[in-house]
Amino acid sequence: MGGKYRITGDKYPRMRRRRRRGRLVVVVVACGAVLGVAGWGTLQLIDVFTGGGGTASAAGSRASCGVKSAKASPSASASPAVLPKPAQITVNVLNATTRSGLAKTTADELEKRGFKIGEVGNASKEFDKKVTGAGILVGPAASLNTSLPVLSTQLAGAERRTDAARKGAEVDLIIGNGFKALSSEADAAKALAALAEPKPTATTKNAC
Template identity: 70%
Template sequence: MGGKYRITGDKYPRMRRPRRRGRLVLGVVASVAALSLVGWGTLQLIDVFTGGGDRASAAGTKSGCTTKAGASPSAAPLPKPGQITVNVLNATARGGLAKETADELKKRGFKIGDVGNATATYDKKVKGTGILLGPSSALKTSLPVLATQLASAETRTDTRKGTEVDLIIGTGFKALSTKAAADKALAALSAPEPTGAVSKKNCG
């Protein structure tokens, strides 16, 4: 070629397209995200098959998000009226009171033992409505059940053998508790309110 400028040499410059670094970065980020999702899904499957979810639930309960009051140990079942033998003793001067009371207790399902006058220890000496007397073993069994029939009576224990209990009628006695009131008290005694309830706390 003529002229002022000449091209010398046997190599010519080549034109290259600019590298697109943005696409490369985006691809790397997408790959990392995909791997993270796969890893998370794998961990969830492992938890399902190994019981990890149960451990997490237990941990959540301990942390205070949801708590349940501990159940109290179940008490021994109370005896039914038909399993209790009651001696009805009259410590007042009113005749026939022991038999009337015994007949009513029998209608309500109690077994009746001795019916008559109270011993000299109690005769004319019981100022209240009555005394419920039995062995120490009956303090949380038979005596509370009998007390539902005469709510204002005093409860005492002695050193007797066996399981029979006494209802000693005092000078303040007018009648047993009404059957409706006695049945309600007996039902409440046999099925007391639960001591614990589910409580939820704010986990936020």
């Protein structure tokens, strides 16, 4: 063209509108977010249908259903041996102290509580004036878990001994220098009742 509409120079006017780059960026970001969410949801569905995470869940269930609780319950094996009654036990009451008449008064009290009384007198040279505690209970080997525990309920803190060479079922109560009195009847009765009760043992239960 000529005249005043002649174009000079090497730059030409743009004939198209500028692209809206901002809108394009928003669209790209939105598409990426949608794809990410879709991919995460797909993985979750795969885990559900293929048992993904089964190892962790199984381990957790095994941990929760392993040893659920430990409760004390009476067990037949924990039951004590059959204990004799006081009337079935013959007790020799022997005084190893210098206090006179102690064996007699102690024997009378034991007799009131149902025990049979055998010999009453002074202790042998083996124990005479040599017992510092409240007393010593001596019996045959078979009395360790039978007669001696029953007799010990009458004198708290008494030492127990067995003599394998000893014959018969009689047991000795040797009074020592630390003796003051027999246990009260109430305390002795409680100790005897506790002795006869089976002891509970801990048992575990599997929750599965």
